[in-house]
Amino acid sequence: MERTVALAGNPNVGKSSLFNRLTGLRQHTGNWTGKTVETAAGRCGSYRLVDLPGTYSLRPGSAEERVTRDYLLRGEAEAVVVVCDACCLERNLILALQCRALCPRMLVCVNMLDEARRRGLRVDCEALSRGLGLPVIGLSAREKGSRAALIAALDALFEAPPRPADPGKGAEEAEEPCAQRLFEESRRLCRLVLRGEGGAYGPRDARLDRILTGRVWAFPVMLLLLLGICFLTIRGANLPSAWLSRGFASLGGLLRRGFRALGAPAWLEGLLLDGAYGSLSLVTAVMLPPMAIFFPLFSLLEDAGFLPRAAYNLDRPFQACGACGKQGLCMLMGLGCNAVGVTGSRIIASRRERLLAILTNSITPCNGRFPLLIALLGMFFAPAGSSALLSAGLLSLVLCGSAALSLAATALLDRTLLRGESAGFVLELPPYRRPQIGRVLLRSLLDRTLKVLGRAAAVAAPAGALLWLLGRVQTESGSLLTVWAGALDGLGRFFGMDGAILLAFLLGLPANETVLPILLGIYGAAGGEMPEIRAVLLQNGWTSVTALCVLLFTLLHWPCSTTLLTIRRETGSWRWTALAAALPTAMGLVLCAVAAALGK
Amino acid sequence: MTLEKLRPGQRATVLALRLREPLRRRLEDLGLAEGTEIRCLGRSPLGDPAAFLICGSAVALRRADCRRIEVEG
Numbered sequence: 001m002e003r004t005v006a007l008a009g010n011p012n013v014g015k016s017s018l019f020n021r022l023t024g025l026r027q028h029t030g031n032w033t034g035k036t037v038e039t040a041a042g043r044c045g046s047y048r049l050v051d052l053p054g055t056y057s058l059r060p061g062s063a064e065e066r067v068t069r070d071y072l073l074r075g076e077a078e079a080v081v082v083v084c085d086a087c088c089l090e091r092n093l094i095l096a097l098q099c100r101a102l103c104p105r106m107l108v109c110v111n112m113l114d115e116a117r118r119r120g121l122r123v124d125c126e127a128l129s130r131g132l133g134l135p136v137i138g139l140s141a142r143e144k145g146s147r148a149a150l151i152a153a154l155d156a157l158f159e160a161p162p163r164p165a166d167p168g169k170g171a172e173e174a175e176e177p178c179a180q181r182l183f184e185e186s187r188r189l190c191r192l193v194l195r196g197e198g199g200a201y202g203p204r205d206a207r208l209d210r211i212l213t214g215r216v217w218a219f220p221v222m223l224l225l226l227l228g229i230c231f232l233t234i235r236g237a238n239l240p241s242a243w244l245s246r247g248f249a250s251l252g253g254l255l256r257r258g259f260r261a262l263g264a265p266a267w268l269e270g271l272l273l274d275g276a277y278g279s280l281s282l283v284t285a286v287m288l289p290p291m292a293i294f295f296p297l298f299s300l301l302e303d304a305g306f307l308p309r310a311a312y313n314l315d316r317p318f319q320a321c322g323a324c325g326k327q328g329l330c331m332l333m334g335l336g337c338n339a340v341g342v343t344g345s346r347i348i349a350s351r352r353e354r355l356l357a358i359l360t361n362s363i364t365p366c367n368g369r370f371p372l373l374i375a376l377l378g379m380f381f382a383p384a385g386s387s388a389l390l391s392a393g394l395l396s397l398v399l400c401g402s403a404a405l406s407l408a409a410t411a412l413l414d415r416t417l418l419r420g421e422s423a424g425f426v427l428e429l430p431p432y433r434r435p436q437i438g439r440v441l442l443r444s445l446l447d448r449t450l451k452v453l454g455r456a457a458a459v460a461a462p463a464g465a466l467l468w469l470l471g472r473v474q475t476e477s478g479s480l481l482t483v484w485a486g487a488l489d490g491l492g493r494f495f496g497m498d499g500a501i502l503l504a505f506l507l508g509l510p511a512n513e514t515v516l517p518i519l520l521g522i523y524g525a526a527g528g529e530m531p532e533i534r535a536v537l538l539q540n541g542w543t544s545v546t547a548l549c550v551l552l553f554t555l556l557h558w559p560c561s562t563t564l565l566t567i568r569r570e571t572g573s574w575r576w577t578a579l580a581a582a583l584p585t586a587m588g589l590v591l592c593a594v595a596a597a598l599g600k
Numbered sequence: 601m602t603l604e605k606l607r608p609g610q611r612a613t614v615l616a617l618r619l620r621e622p623l624r625r626r627l628e629d630l631g632l633a634e635g636t637e638i639r640c641l642g643r644s645p646l647g648d649p650a651a652f653l654i655c656g657s658a659v660a661l662r663r664a665d666c667r668r669i670e671v672e673g
Contacts, residue, residue, distance in 0.1 A: 056629035091631045091655045183633055199656020206641060209651070209658070218645040312660050316646035319662065325649065349622050424623035424665045426630065429651055429658040 004048045004076060005154060008068055008099065009083035010092050011054030012430050014111045016040075018083060018139070019051040022147050039067060045151045050077060053346075056091075058098045072102060079105035079157055081150075086116035086123050086138070087200035087431070089193070093132075093186040100134060104162035107135050107153055114140035115433075119202050122195040131189045133163075142436075205431045209309070218313045225306075226399065229297045231392035234374055237289035238388070244288070245529050248281035270472070271465050275521075279464025282517040283456040286533075287371040291452055291513070295336055295367055296444040303435035307332050308427060315425065321407050322414035324353040325425045327360075331406060334364035335399075338559055339566040341366075346570075350423030356410050358567055359580045362559035363406040363587075365399070367448075368512035369554050373398055375516065376554070379534040380547035402555050409583060417579075452513070459511045467507070467521040481522050495589055496549030496596025498541070505553065510561050515554075545599030549592040556588030601673065603652075603666035606640040612671035613637055619668050631655030638671065 009015050019025070023042030040051045055065040058072070072080065080103040084092035089110070096108050110123050129136035137153045139146045211217045252273060259269045301307060307329055315325035326348050334341030338361050345357040365373060377394045414420075470480045477483055481503070489499030500522040508515035516533075525536040537546075558581040559567070568577045606612055614636045617624050632638065632654050641651040641658055649662045661669075 056626070059625055059629070088656050091657070094629070094631075180633065183631070199653075201641075201653060201656060201658040205658070209642065213642065213644055213651070215645045312644050312649065312651070313646070315644060315649050315660070315662070319648070325660075325662075349626070422662075422664065424619065424626075425649065425660075425662045426623070426626050426665075427649075427660040428630070429660060431657075 002043075002046060002048050003078045003158065004050060005079045005081060006050045006052055006071065006077035007081050007083055008052045008072065008095070009054060009111075010056055010085065010088070010095060012428070013054065013083050013085040013088075013092065015054065015083045016051055017142065018109070018111060018146070018150075019049060021142075022150060023049055039071065044147070045154075047151070047154060055095065057095055058102070072099065077103075079103070079107065079154065081107045081109050081154075083109045083111050085200060086110050086113050087119055087121060087198075089123065090186050090190045093189055094182045096132065096134075097182050097185060100132065104164070105157055106163075107137065107157050108132060109150065109153075110136060110138045112140060113138050114143065115431075119198045119200075120196045121198050124193045124195065128189065128193040131192050135160075200431050201429070202431065205429075208432055209429070212306070212309050213313055222310060222313065223396070225301065226396045227392055229294065229301075230395040230399075231389055232297060233290050233294040233370070234378070234391045234395065235388040236293045237371075237374070240289040241285055242529060244285035245281075248277075248285055249528070252277060252281065267472075271468055275465040275468030276461040277464070279467070279514070279517045279521065280456050280461040282520065283460040283513055284453065286375065286516065286530075287368070287513040288449065288452050288456075290371045290374055291367045292445055292448045294370060295448040296441045298336060299440050299444040300435050300437065303433065303440050305430045305432045308429050312427060312429060315427075317407055318410075319422070319425075321356075321411040322353075322418075322420070322422065323356045323407075323410050324348045324350065324423070325427055327353070327357040327410070330357045330361055331364045331403065334361045334366060336367050338362045338364070338366045338563040342563060342566045342570055350420075352418050352420045353423060355418055355571065355576065356413055358570055359413060359576065359583060360406045360409045362563055362580065363409055363556060363584050364402055365555055366512065366560075366563075368560065370395075371513065372516050372554050373551065375530065375533070376547050376551050379530060379537070380542075380544050398551070398555070405556065405587065409587060413583075455511050455513070460514045460517060463507065463510070463514055463518060464521065467518060471521070471524065485522055494596065495553070495592040496545055496599060497553065497592065498546070500540070501546075501550055501553075505557055508560075509558070512560050543599070545596060548599070549595050552591045552595060553588045556584045556591065558582075558585050601671060603638070603661070603669040603671050604650075604663045606638075606650075606652075606666075606671065606673070608640050608642045608650075610673065611637060611639045612673045614669065615672050616670040617668070618670065619665065623665065630657075630659055632659075632669075 007015050007019055019040065019042065022044040025040070025042040039053065042049050052068040052071055053065070055068040058069050080099055082096045082099050084096060099106060108128070110125055110128070113123065116123060123138060125136045125138040135153060135157055137149060139149060212221055255277065256269065256273055259273065310332060311325050311328035314328050318325050318327055329347065330341045330345045333344045341361040341364065342358050345354050345361070348354040348357055374391065374395060377391050381394055382391045467481065473480045475483055485499035485503045487499065488502045492498040492502045500519060503522060504515050504519035507518050520533065520536060523536055523540050564577055564581060567580045568574060571577060614632060614634055616634060617627060619627065636654065639653040641653055643650045644660070649660045650666065651658050651660050
């Protein structure tokens with residue numbers, strides 16, 4: 001029979017890394033507190049493992065901590081493994097002590113022993129086991145033998161009789177303000193089992209922080225990192241983009257010949273090749289490379305522990321807007337995917353501040369909108385033949401601008417709908433970790449590629465086919481597409497765009513990366529490489545004002561459907577969801593109207 | 601004195617936390633309770649928040665919250 005075992009522990013003690021190592025799954029990991037906000041389950045030998053969000057104690061503070069507490073109280077897991085960071089044992093043992101009162105079968109896993117050794121700390125696991133009256137196992141989650149060792153420990157745990165524990169009393173005890181007693185017990189245990197001086201945050205971290213969060217270097221370093229990532233994304237995407245584009249073109253030619261040889265009807269060829277295949281290849285060739293490069297680079301920064309530093313450096317403006325500094329972290333996550341940014345807002349304890357973070361998250365352009373921004377900048381704002389560095393500079397500027405807009409929206413909400421006091425701000429600055437560069441790059445490159453390809457197949461290809469159909473359904477005044485685009489044209493022109501562009505944004509609701517392919521489809525063009533796309537746009541009357549308005553509207557319009565559903569789930573209200581769509585859209589339309597009026 | 605007065609590099613012992621509930625609890629969970637030793641690691645480039653060493657890990661706190669934490673240097 002399969003037995004359910006829960007992994008619990010303080011935030012950022014390497015639970016998810018351990019979980020991945022044990023189950024072979026690929027939960028996203030990162031070096032910051034609150035990375036895991038949802039539970040995940042996987043199989044390890046004959047056990048079903050559940051990875052719980054990190055929690056400091058069983059007294060619930062924020063939403064993600066409540067998840068862990070409620071799960072443990074329900075008693076679904078037959079055993080609990082409390083993962084502790086060897087470098088930070090004193091604080092970690094408090095949770096272990098609270099769980100001890102609650103869980104009849106419990107194992108303490110002292111993780112990151114290798115890291116602790118490097119910092120000059122030794123943990124006597126046998127003494128700890130005697131002191132706690134619980135089985136204790138020492139591990140380094142990154143090492144290979146850890147899986148077998150943990151399974152053996154679990155087997156032994158289930159062979160031994162369960163300890164007497166009283167969940168009801170344990171829960172009460174956890175509620176009580178008995179912090180003092182637990183601290184003292186934890187301190188006493190640490191004196192027994194710890195050898196050596198040092199903690200999680202060492203002199204090396206302090207040295208790095210003096211530079212990365214220092215008065216002189218903090219902002220130049222952040223700007224350089226941003227510029228560097230943008231540069232690598234733009235520069236690196238050019239080649240694979242061209243290859244993919246050519247590959248798809250020649251494969252398309254082959255397919256077309258195949259269709260003709262088989263005598264397939266013209267409508268089928270049109271629907272599948274011009275419609276579905278055309279849209280699929282455009283999303284893959286133009287959109288995939290920048291996404292597949294940006295995301296892994298960003299993961300590296302995340303893995304190293306840089307993101308909380310960025311939030312720390314930038315907290316002051318958030319304070320001025322009545323927001324929690326952790327909103328900065330959510331915005332950074334939003335650069336990858338807004339749905340992730342919205343879910344990530346669970347690290348914010350106060351409901352008001354969390355709503356601020358959720359409602360403004362989609363103003364940060366997600367990975368799916370990057371390629372469109374890059375394409376627009378490259379085609380209309382960087383002069384032909386200029387270096388990728390200029391485009392990267394422009395993209396960095398756009399990103400800084402989006403952050404400013406996001407803050408402005410936050411300030412607006414703070415002074416109108418979401419008035420209230422600051423609930424206080426506590427942010428952990430984790431020790432820097434050398435990211436496992438090869439692994440992180442490869443894994444997130446692969447993940448991202450598969451995800452984008454999956455979405456291209458699931459969304460872009462059907463959308464392409466549908467578009468082709470809509471382009472063929474004739475009414476008295478032209479095809480359905482032209483009729484719709486025509487109906488929106490007046491509105492679009494007022495905002496510096498045209499009907500086709502608005503229609504493309506509307507039809508692109510399921511996935512932002514499909515907006516450009518859809519637009520080209522409405523214009524009746526197949527697309528291809530950048531110069532061809534630019535020619536199509538110019539033919540359809542684009543000017544640099546059009547491009548600017550599309551750029552603004554790309555930053556500021558409704559979130560994609562996935563994000564909207566996530567906002568609904570996180571806020572539990574369609575009204576907040578509607579506001580999350582209306583707010584950026586209204587801002588975008590105002591800015592576009594101003595730009596269009598000035599452009600004339 | 602209160603925690604906001606602590607200069608980078610200085611140490612102090614916590615005397616009292618005069619904070620509202622969720623925040624007080626969160627800080628206690630992080631190991632910041634009466635009697636804990638705390639060290640100021642530095643200030644963020646814009647001057648606020650500041651980072652403190654609590655129980656071996658670095659934690660950032662805003663000035664407004666530090667004003668409500670009584671320490672003895």
